[in-house]
Amino acid sequence: MKYMKRALERKFLHMSSFFKAVLVTGARQVGKTTMLKHLAMEQSRTYVSMDNPMARALAKSDPILFFQTYKPPMILDEIQKAPELFEQIKILCDESEERGLFWLTGSQQFKMMKNIRETLAGRIGILELYSFSKNEVEGLIFPNEMDFSLPCLLARQQLVPKNDIIQVFEHIWRGGMPDAQGADPEQRQEYYNSYIETYLMRDVAEEGGITDTVRFYKFMKACAALVAEQVNYKTLAESAEISQPTAKEWVRLLQGLGIIYLLPPYANNELKRLTKTPKLYFCDTGLCAYLSMWLTRDTLMNGAASGHYFENYVVTELLKNFSYAPSKVNLTYYRDSNAKEIDVFVEENGVIHPLEIKKSANPDRREVKKYELLDKAKLERGSGGIVCMCEEVIPIDAQNCFIPCNLI
Numbered sequence: 001m002k003y004m005k006r007a008l009e010r011k012f013l014h015m016s017s018f019f020k021a022v023l024v025t026g027a028r029q030v031g032k033t034t035m036l037k038h039l040a041m042e043q044s045r046t047y048v049s050m051d052n053p054m055a056r057a058l059a060k061s062d063p064i065l066f067f068q069t070y071k072p073p074m075i076l077d078e079i080q081k082a083p084e085l086f087e088q089i090k091i092l093c094d095e096s097e098e099r100g101l102f103w104l105t106g107s108q109q110f111k112m113m114k115n116i117r118e119t120l121a122g123r124i125g126i127l128e129l130y131s132f133s134k135n136e137v138e139g140l141i142f143p144n145e146m147d148f149s150l151p152c153l154l155a156r157q158q159l160v161p162k163n164d165i166i167q168v169f170e171h172i173w174r175g176g177m178p179d180a181q182g183a184d185p186e187q188r189q190e191y192y193n194s195y196i197e198t199y200l201m202r203d204v205a206e207e208g209g210i211t212d213t214v215r216f217y218k219f220m221k222a223c224a225a226l227v228a229e230q231v232n233y234k235t236l237a238e239s240a241e242i243s244q245p246t247a248k249e250w251v252r253l254l255q256g257l258g259i260i261y262l263l264p265p266y267a268n269n270e271l272k273r274l275t276k277t278p279k280l281y282f283c284d285t286g287l288c289a290y291l292s293m294w295l296t297r298d299t300l301m302n303g304a305a306s307g308h309y310f311e312n313y314v315v316t317e318l319l320k321n322f323s324y325a326p327s328k329v330n331l332t333y334y335r336d337s338n339a340k341e342i343d344v345f346v347e348e349n350g351v352i353h354p355l356e357i358k359k360s361a362n363p364d365r366r367e368v369k370k371y372e373l374l375d376k377a378k379l380e381r382g383s384g385g386i387v388c389m390c391e392e393v394i395p396i397d398a399q400n401c402f403i404p405c406n407l408i
Helices: 008-016 032-039 053-061 063-069 085-095 110-119 150-157 165-174 185-208 213-225 233-240 244-256 285-291 297-302 306-324 365-376
Strands: 021-025 046-049 074-077 102-106 124-128 260-263 279-282 330-335 341-348 351-357 384-388 400-404
Touching: 008 021, 008 032, 008 124, 008 306, 021 032, 032 074, 032 102, 053 063, 063 085, 085 102, 085 110, 110 124, 150 400, 165 285, 165 297, 165 306, 185 213, 185 244, 185 285, 213 233, 213 244, 213 279, 213 285, 233 244, 244 260, 260 306, 260 330, 279 285, 279 306, 285 306, 297 306, 306 330, 306 341, 306 351, 351 365, 365 384, 365 400
Parallel strands: 021 102, 021 124, 046 074, 074 102, 351 384, 384 400
Antiparallel strands: 260 279, 330 341, 341 351
């Protein structure tokens, strides 16, 4: 299979020229190792995987001997399986002036992250890789940063074919897992089935000590049924016949394994009575569609949940886009006690870009009236609009546009 360029490559190499160690975290099978091996093709880097039982045994019993056997610069895969190496990595980083000595991959599990942050503070850059975005699958990496302004959107529009709902739902249904890209429907189904059995259930048992796989599977299906809604621990607990504290713990676990993403609610002292509950999205819509038994693209596209899946798709595309971009943004959503809701706030440098998400190709332009609540609260409002299935960018007013979803 031909290598598909990742949007994270630019940021990864930039961090590798600055930090002595760089860690790429993310769910299993999203392509972390493939990307690092591809970037290391021009260099001589030792590659060691902690999935290899012999290497892992050596790492655990004798970290000093391990690094005499395998010398940096190196790629260390699945580092969470050998936390004993962190101390020694720190010592080697401190002894050398060389940047990018250690390229590490790992699933973002809480114990590991805490351990790494404590041991390697100041020496390590931490980046997250997600499954393929639609742009990556299509081999498109936009040259300009997204600021939702009309000039930015028009410049991006030059680079893409017209927005097409069939292609969008093909990506939503297939998902972004590298191995699912060339699969036919039958192969795709078997891929996700074995992904859950082989990786997820094993990681869940190792990381969370969960042995009741039947209940955990029910729990994941319940999460998939709640996609793009506020997290409801009571519903999740009842669906899987577990207690609410267990449901909270399991949500945290799925978040740590990079399976789900919780979009936090916007918080501000000026605005009273804001919700405190996050919204639940799947990092990979293909896995979500598999868990909810949407067997074909068309049944999903025409089904009752299509709007929720479209929202999940837009939120995760934004998440991927901004995770790999040079500037840091804060993604939240807005909901107050009067049930006024704005789907996404993209906050950058204190400016809020409000976005509504609609599957329609011709949504109601009055949706943007809601954004006035930002002005009332004296918050700085930037360009925004309605991300939808329209074919081209259409201005609504001076600050907002109808934004085709393939431009994000």
